[in-house]
Structures are given as C-alpha cells and as structure tokens.
Amino acid sequence: MSIGNPSLALLRNKIAIITGAAGGIGSAVARLFGREGAKLLIADIDAVAAEQLTRDIERNQSQAFSIAVDVTRKSSVHDMVGRALSLWGRIDILINVAGGALRRPVLEVDESEWDAIVNLNLKSVFLCSQAVLPAMFQQRGGKIVSISSIYGFTGSETRASYAAAKAGVAVFTKSLALEVAKAGIQVNAVAPGLAATERVRSQYTDKQWQDRVATFPMGRAAEPDEVARAVLFLAQEENSYITGQTIHVNGGCLMW
Numbered sequence: 001m002s003i004g005n006p007s008l009a010l011l012r013n014k015i016a017i018i019t020g021a022a023g024g025i026g027s028a029v030a031r032l033f034g035r036e037g038a039k040l041l042i043a044d045i046d047a048v049a050a051e052q053l054t055r056d057i058e059r060n061q062s063q064a065f066s067i068a069v070d071v072t073r074k075s076s077v078h079d080m081v082g083r084a085l086s087l088w089g090r091i092d093i094l095i096n097v098a099g100g101a102l103r104r105p106v107l108e109v110d111e112s113e114w115d116a117i118v119n120l121n122l123k124s125v126f127l128c129s130q131a132v133l134p135a136m137f138q139q140r141g142g143k144i145v146s147i148s149s150i151y152g153f154t155g156s157e158t159r160a161s162y163a164a165a166k167a168g169v170a171v172f173t174k175s176l177a178l179e180v181a182k183a184g185i186q187v188n189a190v191a192p193g194l195a196a197t198e199r200v201r202s203q204y205t206d207k208q209w210q211d212r213v214a215t216f217p218m219g220r221a222a223e224p225d226e227v228a229r230a231v232l233f234l235a236q237e238e239n240s241y242i243t244g245q246t247i248h249v250n251g252g253c254l255m256w
C-alpha cells in the first residue's frame with residue numbers, strides 16, 4: 001500500500017470530484033483519495049458537512065475544496081464542474097456517490113416521490129457524467145465511477161424506485177463506457193450490499209442489525225472503507241483496461 005509514502009501514492013496529483021462526499025461512503029472515498037494524493041472537490045448538498053470534511057482532509061496535508069451541489073439540477077452540477085476546472089484546469093476522476101432510498105410499497109409511492117428518487121440516484125449520474133465529459137475528451141482520458149447497489153440486481157420488495165434507479169446506474173455505466181471507450185475514458189460502477197454507514201445503521205435496532213448481517217455469507221456488513229477501496233481500484237491509473245463493469249462489494253451475498 002502506498003499510504004505514508006507520497007511518491008507511491010496511487011492518485012498523486014489527480015483531480016477528483018466526489019459527489020455525496022459528506023456521507024458515509026462518500027467521506028470514506030474522500031479520505032482514502034486524499035491519503036492517496038488526489039486533489040479533491042468535496043461536493044454535497046450538505047454544505048456544512050462538506051466543509052467540515054474538507055477541513056479535516058486538509059489537516060492531513062491533502063488539497064481539498066468543498067462545494068454545495070444539488071446533483072439533480074443541471075445548473076448546480078455545471079457550477080460544480082466549473083469550480084473544479086477553474087481550480088485545477090482538468091478533471092481526472094468523477095465519483096458519483098450521492099444517492100438515497102425511499103422505503104415504501106409501490107402502491108403508496110406518488111409520482112413526485114418516484115421522480116425524486118430516480119433523479120437523485122440515476123439522473124444525477126447522467127448529469128454529472130455529461131458535465132465532466134468535455135474536459136475528459138479534451139484530456140483524452142478520465143475515470144468515472146458510480147455507486148450502484150445490490151438492489152439494482154436483486155430488486156427490493158419495498159424500494160422499487162431505488163432498485164430501478166440503481167439498475168439504471170449499472171446499464172448507464174455500460175452504455176457510456178461503450179460510447180467513450182475510444183477516447184480513453186473508463187466508466188465503471190461499484191454495487192455495495194450493506195455498508196455500515198450512519199444513515200443505514202440508524203435504520204435498525206441492534207437486534208435487527210445482528211439478524212440482518214447474519215444473513216451475509218461473511219457474517220457482517222461492509223465498512224464504508226471497504227467500498228471505498230473498490231472505488232479506488234477502479235479510479236487509479238493501474239486500472240487501464242476495465243470498463244463498463246460493476247464490481248459487487250457484498251460479502252458474498254450475491255455472486256455472478
């Protein structure tokens with residue numbers, strides 16, 4: 001591992017935008033990328049949390065800036081990308097982490113709720129990817145990694161809008177990968193099973209959590225950092241030939 005030895009850092013001087021960076025998985029990605037030498041734009045709708053994380057990362061000698069973004073709004077996404085370009089003049093990596101679920105039976109989901117979940121999880125990936133592509137085409141390279149979900153592959157009894165959107169992320173990933181492959185741009189996804197972020201953990205009592213993680217072959221949930229390491233694997237230069245793929249980080253509960 002290169003951590004602690006700057007000359008071996010896997011993302012040395014790479015410019016990375018991370019959306020949803022203030023959340024559980026996003027902040028794990030941001031911290032790991034910072035340790036690996038990337039220059040970061042920490043983008044989240046929660047401006048206060050994004051700024052706190054940025055200060056934390058800077059304390060560890062990494063270069064980071066925060067920006068408030070709503071990834072469901074094209075103008076906001078364009079401001080985010082414009083900020084990265086005005087700071088550094090290039091964008092090497094985009095990590096689409098922002099997302100969230102609605103847990104409700106289909107019969108009870110109204111149209112605006114459906115739109116909100118699909119916009120947050122799927123349209124956001126389209127908008128952010130589209131916005132960074134001109135810079136990546138000009139550079140003749142770049143890496144885009146988006147967070148899908150196991151539910152995008154198994155379906156979910158109570159989260160149809162979320163599962164459909166996350167399936168969309170995986171297929172959008174393949175489609176965009178095909179479209180930009182000759183330009184040297186690689187597009188991949190990571191599909192976590194259950195990651196022990198604050199948001200997810202708070203939805204369970206201790207007993208419910210123990211029962212839930214016991215259903216996993218590895219007998220536990222992922223730490224956010226374990227998801228972040230899969231993202232790093234796809235975002236680093238050493239990944240020179242993987243594109244259009246979704247890596248499943250789920251402790252063995254779904255295999256392909």
Ligand SMILES: NC(=O)c1ccc[n+]([C@@H]2O[C@H](COP(=O)([O-])OP(=O)(O)OC[C@H]3O[C@@H](n4cnc5c(N)ncnc54)[C@H](O)[C@@H]3O)[C@@H](O)[C@H]2O)c1
Binds near residue numbers: 045100147
């Ligand atoms: N934790 C899990 O078990 C799990 C499993 C599968 C997939 N995922 C996916 O991983 C990603 C991160 O999940 P998490 O558990 O870290 O969640 P989280 O709630 O901790 O983080 C999500 C972040 O996205 C931000 N965000 C929400 N709406 C936004 C918007 N419109 N614009 C910009 N930012 C916005 C939030 O402020 C938050 O910081 C999500 O896409 C989620 O669907 C998580």
